[in-house]
Amino acid sequence: MTYQQFARLYDQLMEDAPYDMWVSFFRNAIDQYGIKDSTSVLDIGCGTGEISTRLAHEGFAVQGIDLSDEMLSIAREKADIQGLQIPFFQQDMRELEGFSEVDAALIFCDSLNYLRTEEDVRSTFERVSATLKDGGLLLFDVHTLYKMEEIFKDESFTMNGEEISYIWECHPGIEEGSVEHDLTFFVHIGDSVYKRYDETHYQVTYSREKYKELLNIAGFELLEVTSDFSSRKPSDTSERLFFIARKNA
Helix, strand or coil, X not given: CCCCCHHHHHHHHCCCCCHHHHHHHHHHHHHHCCCCCCCEEXXXXXXXXXXXXXXXXXXXXXXXXXXXXXXXXXXHHHHHHCCCCCCEEECCHHHCCCCCCEEEEEECCCHHHHCCCHHHHHHHHHHHHHHEEEEEEEEEEEECHHHHHHHHCCCEEEEECCXXXXXXXXXXXXXXXXXXXXXXXXXXXXXCEEEEEEEEEEEECCCHHHHHHHHHHCCEEEEEEEECCCCCCCCCCCCEEEEEEEXXX
């Protein structure tokens, strides 16, 4: 999945996204689990670099990877404008390579949900494990099964803005815990003229127990699972799970 034309619209659509809350989650985790002197961070599925640039401003040595050339182009431009030296690379997280002895890796903004199979998730965890130093942390968030089955399933969402409008339709996917997102955007390009873009995004999620199992197989110890940008334990109606795992020595 490469985001195609969607990359050009992403920052406009995500301007109210809680990036600072993801960064706070990261900071709290590395403080709590003893990596206070951590400097090296790998931002996996970095998108347009919103989290990478925030962490770089806080003094972390950040590198970012993403599958989308279009997203990475925007991330590089953003870092240049802000005077930040952040290496960005096009890579598939399932085949992550070329990094070693990293203190912490993060996969935020439900990027992991774009992997289609358990094998894809396991492969990603194994490649991240090979990238981290012993005791390094992996942090990620995913949609819950509840959100996929009760909030997204067969729902439609719309937004009518001055510069951009969209119709977002969600349909059950093939696998259990999956959703296909059909997105149609109308972007104002001048006078009364709008340009239409269409995208289809496919997401899959699993239970807490399944993620724990896959982490264990890849050589991680699951330290904590919380929900919805809080320190609360997940409930039956939580919409987003946050995982903190440590690579076994």
